[in-house]
Amino acid sequence: MTIEKISLFMQQALSEADLAEQNGDVPVGAVIVKSGKIIARGHNKRELTSDTTAHAEIVAIRAACQKLQRWILDDCELYVTLEPCLMCFGAIIQARIANVYFGAYDPKTGACGSVAEMATLKDSELNHHTSIIGGLLEEECAKKLTDFFQKKRCCVKLNKDNREEDKEYGQTEK
Numbered sequence: 255m256t257i258e259k260i261s262l263f264m265q266q267a268l269s270e271a272d273l274a275e276q277n278g279d280v281p282v283g284a285v286i287v288k289s290g291k292i293i294a295r296g297h298n299k300r301e302l303t304s305d306t307t308a309h310a311e312i313v314a315i316r317a318a319c320q321k322l323q324r325w326i327l328d329d330c331e332l333y334v335t336l337e338p339c340l341m342c343f344g345a346i347i348q349a350r351i352a353n354v355y356f357g358a359y360d361p362k363t364g365a366c367g368s369v370a371e372m373a374t375l376k377d378s379e380l381n382h383h384t385s386i387i388g389g390l391l392e393e394e395c396a397k398k399l400t401d402f403f404q405k406k407r408c409c410v411k412l413n414k415d416n417r418e419e420d421k422e423y424g425q426t427e428k
């Protein structure tokens with residue numbers, strides 16, 4: 255896989271992240287590639303579906319399994335904008351995905367080096383080999399997340415200010 259191709263698929267994962275944001279979900283997106291073609295897409299849908307497990311990777315893995323009508327994806331690659339968490343890494347191993355490429359590191363829940371190094375498990379405990387490369391289009395992927403949380407904080411502050419204003423109005427009317 256050339257760096258140009260990798261960047262192209264990461265861009266597609268970023269487009270998926272935008273769809274998550276449109277639903278008020280944390281912008282994380284993923285695509286699954288087989289033989290150089292995107293066969294499945296997914297974006298974070300936790301808020302949209304009130305489903306704890308609806309991370310971008312899980313959504314994309316489910317779509318790929320549906321498409322291929324099999325649960326083993328050992329001829330597939332996963333591209334995701336954020337370092338997979340423990341749950342998603344578990345699903346990646348279960349699906350036997352060959353290669354994982356991710357964008358931003360997640361210092362809070364990243365399972366590919368940030369808070370846990372699941373990759374060290376794979377050779378010793380798990381009978382499967384997944385190669386993982388992180389930090390692809392890292393700045394762009396991270397910026398999408400920081401912008402989202404910054405906007406969210408601004409909204410919370412605005413609402414809070416409005417409420418305080420309401421209270422003041424109420425007091426003036428007395």
Ligand SMILES: [Zn+2]
Pocket residue numbers: 309310311338339340341342343
């Ligand atoms: Zn996850």
